[in-house]
Every structure is written in C-alpha cells, then in structure tokens.
Amino acid sequence: xxxxxxxxxxxxxxxxxxxxxxxxxxxxxxxxxxxxxxxxxxxxxxxxxxxxxxxxxxxxxxxxxxxxxxxxxxxxxxxxxxxxxxxxxxxxxxxxxxxxxxxxxxxxxxxxxxxxxxxxxxxxxxxxxxxxxxxxxxxxxxxxxxxxxxxxxxxxxxxxxxxxxxxxxxxxxxxxxxxxxxxxxxxxxxxxxxxxxxxxxxxxxxxxxxxxxxxxxxxxxxxxxxxxxxxxxxxxxxxxxxxxxxxxxxxxxxxxxxxxxxxxxxxxxxxxxxxxxxxxxxxxxxxxxxxxxxxxxxxxxxxxxxxxxxxxxxxxxxxxxxxx
Amino acid sequence: xxxxxxxxxxxxxxxxxxxxxxxxxxxxxxxxxxxxxxxxxxxxxxxxxxxxxxxxxxxxxxxxxxxxxxxxxxxxxxxxxxxxxxxxxxxxxxxxxxxxxxxxxxxxxxxxxxxxxxxxxxxxxxxxxxxxxxxxxxxxxxxxxxxxxxxxxxxxxxxxxxxxxxxxxxxxxxxxxxxxxxxxxxxxxxxxxxxxxxxxxxxxxxxxxxxxxxxxxxxxxxxxxxxxxxxxxxxxxxxxxxxxxxxxxxxxxxxxxxxx
Numbered sequence: 141x142x143x144x145x146x147x148x149x150x151x152x153x154x155x156x157x158x159x160x161x162x163x164x165x166x167x168x169x170x171x172x173x174x175x176x177x178x179x180x181x182x183x184x185x186x187x188x189x190x191x192x193x194x195x196x197x198x199x200x201x202x203x204x205x206x207x208x209x210x211x212x213x214x215x216x217x218x219x220x221x222x223x224x225x226x227x228x229x230x231x232x233x234x235x236x237x238x239x240x241x242x243x244x245x246x247x248x249x250x251x252x253x254x255x256x257x258x259x260x261x262x263x264x265x266x267x268x269x270x271x272x273x274x275x276x277x278x279x280x281x282x283x284x285x286x287x288x289x290x291x292x293x294x295x296x297x298x299x300x301x302x303x304x305x306x307x308x309x310x311x312x313x314x315x316x317x318x319x320x321x322x323x324x325x326x327x328x329x330x331x332x333x334x335x336x337x338x339x340x341x342x343x344x345x346x347x348x349x350x351x352x353x354x355x356x357x358x359x360x361x362x363x364x365x366x367x368x369x370x371x372x373x374x375x376x377x378x379x380x381x382x383x384x385x386x387x388x389x390x391x392x393x394x395x396x397x398x399x400x401x402x403x404x405x406x407x408x409x410x411x412x413x414x415x416x417x418x419x420x421x422x423x424x425x426x427x428x429x430x431x432x433x434x435x436x437x438x439x440x441x442x443x444x445x446x447x448x449x450x451x452x453x454x455x456x457x458x459x460x461x462x463x464x
Numbered sequence: 465x466x467x468x469x470x471x472x473x474x475x476x477x478x479x480x481x482x483x484x485x486x487x488x489x490x491x492x493x494x495x496x497x498x499x500x501x502x503x504x505x506x507x508x509x510x511x512x513x514x515x516x517x518x519x520x521x522x523x524x525x526x527x528x529x530x531x532x533x534x535x536x537x538x539x540x541x542x543x544x545x546x547x548x549x550x551x552x553x554x555x556x557x558x559x560x561x562x563x564x565x566x567x568x569x570x571x572x573x574x575x576x577x578x579x580x581x582x583x584x585x586x587x588x589x590x591x592x593x594x595x596x597x598x599x600x601x602x603x604x605x606x607x608x609x610x611x612x613x614x615x616x617x618x619x620x621x622x623x624x625x626x627x628x629x630x631x632x633x634x635x636x637x638x639x640x641x642x643x644x645x646x647x648x649x650x651x652x653x654x655x656x657x658x659x660x661x662x663x664x665x666x667x668x669x670x671x672x673x674x675x676x677x678x679x680x681x682x683x684x685x686x687x688x689x690x691x692x693x694x695x696x697x698x699x700x701x702x703x704x705x706x707x708x709x710x711x712x713x714x715x716x717x718x719x720x721x722x723x724x
Contacts, residue, residue, distance in 0.1 A: 208631075212594055212604045236590075239583075240606050243594030246560050247567075250676050252684025253559045253591055271693065280689040288684065291591070321603040321637075325619075326630035335625060341722070366724045373643065383609075383644055384625045390501065390583065390643065398722045419720055420696075421713065433699055437716050440703040449710045457714055457723050 143262055144227040145171035147195060148178045148218065150237045151187040158338045159233040161299030163292045164194035167231050168302055170262040176227070177306070180214040180313060182207075192306035194299065201313045211237045213320035215244035217313045222249060229266050234291040234393070242289050252288045254281050258296045258416070266290070271415070294337060295395040296416070334368040336385055341367030342396045342414070344387055347374035348403020348424055348443060355380040357447045358402055364454045370394065370414075372404045388413035403443055406431030423447065465519040465613060467509045468573055470566065470580035470593070471538055472499040473531035496527070496534035501581025504645040508611045509579055510542050511645075516613065520544050522573060523664070526554060526565050532664060539659040540651035546664035547573065553669055556680025563595035568672040570600060577618055578638040582607055593640040599675075603633035609644030 147167040150157040167175040177191040180201035188200040232238035234256055246253045259269040267282050336342050345358035362369045371381035388410040399417035422435040425442050432438045473496035513519035523538045523546040549569050583590030597604035608620040619632045702709050717723050
C-alpha cells in the first residue's frame with residue numbers, strides 16, 4: 141500500500157525558506173501522490189503556491205497576520221490534522237523552526253523523531269540515513285512503529301519541481317489551536333551579510349585568523365570568489381562575525397561547491413556543518429589539524445603570507461578569464 | 465524564582481567513541497561531561513540569580529548514575545541542588561521517551577523557568593526542549609541569546625538571520641539558550657571541594673508518574689546499521705614557499721573551474 145508523507149514547510153514573511161523545497165522534493169520522491177505539504181502562516185498564499193510546484197497537495201493553515209506565532213503555538217493544529225488524516229510520516233527541515241515543531245509534534249502525537257537525515261528511503265518501512273556523533277560514521281535508523289517524524293539536514297536533498305502542480309486547500313486555524321502565549325515586542329532588521337546557506341562558495345574563518353583587523357582578508361577572499369563569509373564558533377565568540385554566519389553543529393549546515401577554511405582546524409563540531417561541501421580547501425598553520433586529513437587541498441602555511449597574494453592572484457585570474 | 469536547568473551528560477567529543485553490540489553508543493567508553501550548550505543555560509540561570517535574590521537553581525538530568533562525576537561541576541559553579549533520574553530501564557531511551565520522563569520529573573518539581581541548551585553534540589536533534597514544553601503545555605522560546613525576567617514574564621533576546629528580536633512569555637516557560645549568553649564562569653577551588661561531597665537527589669522510574677512511553681524497551685526509534693563514512697579523496701598537502709603555494713591554490717581552483 142502506498143504510504144503518505146507530509147512535509148511541513150518552513151516559511152518566513154510569506155516566502156518558503158530555502159531548505160523547504162528540497163525536503164518537499166524528498167517527500168514526493170518517497171510517496172508520489174501520497175505526498176502533501178503543510179504550511180501554517182499568515183499571508184502565505186505565495187509560499188503555498190511555490191510548495192505546490194513540488195508536491196501534489198498543500199494544506200495552508202491560515203493564522204491572523206497581526207499576531208505572532210512560534211512554531212510550538214501552531215503545533216496543536218498540525219497534530220489534529222495528523223490525527224484526522226493519518227499520514228504515515230512527517231518530514232520537517234532541520235532548521236530552528238523545523239526542530240521546534242518536530243519536538244512539539246513528537247510530544248503531542250507521541251511519535252518518534254529521527255534527526256538530521258542526510259537521506260531517506262521508503263520500502264516496507266522508512267529508513268533514515270544520518271551522520272551521528274562523529275562525522276566519520278554513517279548510521280541507518282528506523283522507527284519501531286509505523287509512524288515517525290524526520291528532521292532533514294538542510295540542503296541534503298536538492299529541489300526539483302514536479303511535472304504537475306498541486307492544489308492548495310486553505311483552512312483557518314481555529315483560535316483554540318493557536319494559543320500563542322509568546323509575544324514579540326521588538327523586531328529589528330539589520331543589514332545582514334550574504335547568507336551562507338545556499339551559497340555556492342563559502343569562505344570561512346576561524347580562531348587562526350587572529351584578530352578583527354585580520355578578518356578583512358576572509359571577507360576579501362569571499363568577495364573575489366563571489367562567495368559568502370562563514371565562521372567557526374570561536375570566530376563568532378570573538379565577535380569577528382555574526383552568529384548568523386556560524387557553520388557547524390550549533391550553526392548553519394552548508395553544502396557549497398567550494399568551501400575555503402582559513403585558520404580553522406576542522407574539529408568534528410565544525411565539520412558537521414560543511415562535510416557535504418564538494419571541494420574543500422584549507423589554509424592553516426597546524427599540520428596536525430583534523431582538516432589536514434579531510435580537505436581536498438590543505439595548505440600548511442601562515443594566513444598572512446598566503447591569503448593577500450592569493451586574493452591578488454585570483455583577481456588577476458578573474459580579469460584574464462573575463463577577457464578571454 | 466525557581467529555575468530548573470536541564471543538563472545532559474554527553475560523551476566528551478575529544479575521545480574516541482565506540483558502539484555496543486546493539487548499536488547504541490557505548491557511553492561507558494567516553495568520559496561524560498555536561499552538554500556544553502547546557503552550560504550556557506546554567507550560566508544564564510546564575511546571572512538571573514545575581515539580579516534576583518532568593519533564586520533557587522536545580523539541575524535536572526536523566527542519566528546513568530555513574531555520569532554524576534561530570535555533572536557535579538554544575539553544583540561547583542553555584543547551582544543549589546541536583547536531581548538525577550536514573551534507572552537501568554531508561555538505557556536506550558528515544559527522544560519522545562526522554563521528553564516524557566523529563567516532563568514527569570518536572571511535574572514533581574516546583575519551577576518558574578526551565579532552561580536548557582538548544583541542542584547537544586551527541587544527538588544534535590535539538591527537539592527535546594520543545595517536546596518537554598508541549599508536554600507541560602507551557603510556552604517555549606528557542607535560541608535565546610539573553611534572558612531577563614520582568615513582571616512574571618521571561619524576556620528573551622535572540623538574533624535572526626536578518627537582525628534581532630525580543631520575545632516574552634508568561635512564566636512558567638521553557639527557554640533554550642545558545643552560546644550567545646556569554647562567557648561561562650569556572651568553579652573555584654572552594655566550590656569544587658564543596659560539590660565533591662554532595663550527591664544528587666536520585667529518582668527511579670518508579671518514583672515518577674510518566675505519561676506515555678519511557679525506557680529502552682519502548683523506544684520509538686532503532687539503529688539498524690553503523691558504518692564508516694565514505695572516505696573523501698586523499699588530501700593534497702601543500703607546504704613551503706608562499707608564492708608557490710599561492711600558485712598551486714589558484715591552479716587547483718582553476719582546474720576545478722571554481723574561479724568565477
């Protein structure tokens with residue numbers, strides 16, 4: 141019998157968050173016509189229409205636009221839908237929103253959670269692949285019952301639109317199922333650096349960069365490669381880069397074509413966030429750094445001696461490339 | 465103010481891990497330490513206590529009894545007491561089972577605020593806190609960078625990718641914190657000595673009224689297979705003259721068509 145798999149999409153200000161289309165694609169690949177997408181948000185008609193390009197059916201739960209809702213606050217609505225329509229499995233993006241929702245739904249439904257999936261297959265039962273604890277061990281796990289919730293590592297699955305666009309069913313979320321006690325008293329938008337998630341090139345700096353002044357070389361190298369600036373946790377703790385750029389276990393998970401690490405040793409907590417990168421180049425002055433055995437190219441050198449001329453040479457290479 | 469800090473002993477990731485025959489992590493092979501992110505939760509609690517006299521901090525953990533050594537540091541830096549839920553039947557608990565047990569223990573404790581780290585370095589699921597909040601039917605706020613309590617509400621500041629925001633919720637509430645709480649304090653010698661002689665209050669499963677499944681036998685998830693990751697291509701190591709190294713990096717990137 142065909143299984144049903146729902147993807148609970150992550151939206152922000154009406155648009156789909158970048159990790160949602162990949163997870164929706166995964167739901168369709170697993171369940172075909174049994175795939176559906178759930179969005180609970182205000183002013184999300186556009187996001188629902190976008191999600192419908194990936195899965196055959198969308199349920200859009202509408203909430204008042206003038207109220208603030210945390211993911212937990214709307215979990216009772218989604219839990220009730222699940223009890224009524226009985227999907228077999230739920231997929232959520234492994235974003236802060238998705239994780240919060242997965243936890244709340246697991247409590248309300250008493251369903252198991254398998255976290256940080258890098259791949260999912262569904263035959264007789266759903267099998268989840270993930271990398272647990274250390275980045276050098278692959279684990280396959282399953283649910284012990286016929287139901288479960290999977291959080292999917294952002295960008296583990298690439299998006300691809302369906303041949304046929306799905307339909308959207310709109311439902312008003314009843315007041316009793318959106319009892320948000322959390323209020324938002326302040327929202328300040330600031331000019332943010334280019335996001336590391338979804339970037340094709342990421343240049344990340346770590347403790348080895350040494351100082352706020354020296355951090356400029358990380359930004360310059362990113363600029364010459366049209367890349368985003370990432371950071372290891374020590375660099376964020378030192379205040380050289382904002383938390384939004386942190387890559388690793390407690391930060392963002394990225395999967396660029398090129399990942400350049402400057403002054404990062406490559407401890408497991410960092411590798412968790414970038415191990416899916418296609419090409420990894422590392423410059424570090426510690427020849428015994430974990431990255432010396434993980435990178436594609438490991439340059440054992442002092443950043444100050446290597447990176448400024450590297451930026452200059454890349455600039456020249458770009459200009460030449462532009463002329464030819 | 466009664467603050468409960470959820471602390472999970474996690475394997476010290478600087479060690480080498482191994483797996484048991486049943487494919488669960490052999491936690492005995494690793495010295496347990498407090499989940500580094502939970503230490504920020506404790507730090508946030510200690511800072512609240514500094515501004516709110518009479519604040520009492522309780523550490524709550526579900527763990528094997530022998531992991532206490534790694535958790536006593538929490539008392540050494542200033543937590544008032546510790547409660548350990550420990551029972552052989554809890555070995556192999558899944559996420560839901562863990563949340564059910566923690567919620568049952570919290571129902572037995574008096575609290576205004578529950579704090580924890582946003583996630584743990586071993587499971588990395590980051591879902592237990594919101595599950596506990598849902599079970600207790602109290603508000604949950606994640607990714608707190610700073611915490612304050614005003615007029616019986618917890619006030620949380622946190623960063624967003626495009627800025628920052630301030631949220632607040634009525635107490636009691638669950639708040640998960642990040643490293644942005646700020647620098648941790650370290651125990652002094654007197655604190656370490658005082659903590660050494662203290663033991664946690666110990667509860668077994670029989671002491672709790674757990675709603676829902678709990679324990680390894682009722683786990684909702686199971687590990688099927690563990691294997692080493694595919695090896696990446698061997699690393700090319702470059703050292704020596706800076707000009708030559710720069711030339712080699714540029715050639716490497718050009719060869720892979722990674723220069724825009």
